[in-house]
Amino acid sequence: MDRRGGTIGAAVSLGTAALLLIGGLSPALAAADSGDAPFGRATTGASTDGTQFVGKYSALRIDFGQRWRAAGGVESADGTPVSGGTVLLGAKAWHGSWKQIRTDRTPASFDFVVTPKKRTAYQLCYVAPGAGTSTAASTDTAQCTTVMTVMVRRVLTLPVVHSAKRTLTGRVAPSYRHRRVVIQRSRCRGCEWHRARTTVTTKDSRWQVRIPVRKMRYRAVVRASRGYLRGVSPVQIVVVRRG
Structure with missing residues (x-):
C-alpha cells in the first residue's frame, strides 16, 4: 500500500464484448478467429458423380455462447443446384459420439446455425433421393464434407x-x-x-x-x-x- 494514501480510481476496459462471428475459416487457418472458408470441391463418400457442397462456414474458434453457421447449397457436377434429397448436419461433442442434429430438405439452399457448448466437430452430408438413410460421418450412402471442428473458449x-x-x-x-x-x-x-x-x-x-x-x-x-x-x-x- 502507498503510505501517502490513495484510492483505486476509475477502471477502463481495453477490450470489447465478443460479437457474433458469422464469417468463415479454413481448417488450415484454424489459429485465426475470423475470415471466410468455402467448403471446397472435395467430398468424401461412395458416390463419384461429382455432387459437391458449395458455400461457407463460420469461424472455427469462438467464445462460449456464440453461434456457428454453415450455409450454402449442393450442386451437381455441372454446377446445377440439386432439386432433391436431404442435407444432414451431424455433430460430435467432445468425448461424445456422432449424432444427427439438423435436417434440411432443400439442399439447393441450406442454412444451419448452432450454438456449441464446448469443442464440437460438425459434418454436412448429402443423401440423394432414394439413397436410403445416412448419418454424418457415415459414407455408405452419402457424400459428406470434411469434418469441421469448432473450438470453444x-x-x-x-x-x-x-x-x-x-x-x-x-x-x-x-x-x-x-x-x-x-x-x-x-x-x-x-x-x-x-x-x-x-x-x-x-x-x-x-x-x-x-x-x-x-x-x-x-x-x-x-x-x-x-x-x-x-x-x-x-x-x-x-x-x-x-x-
Missing part, C-alpha cells in the same frame, strides 16, 4: 474494481466452480504479463482477489481444459487518484 468477464475493498472480481462461463484462476498484471501496453495472484472460483464460478494501490493493468486467465480453449478476460486498468 471459456468467457471471462471484465474484472470489476471495488475501490472500498481494494479488490478485483470477475466470473467465468460456462460453469467453472472451485477451479483455479490466474490474475496477471502488466505495467504498460505492450509490456510483459506477470502472475499477480492465483485464486479459486466459488460454487457459482466467481473469483475475487485483493490488489495493491498502484496504477496497473490486470486480466484474468484460465487454462485450456475439458473441451475448452484457454480463456482470457478483457484488460482492466486500475488508476490511483491522490486525494
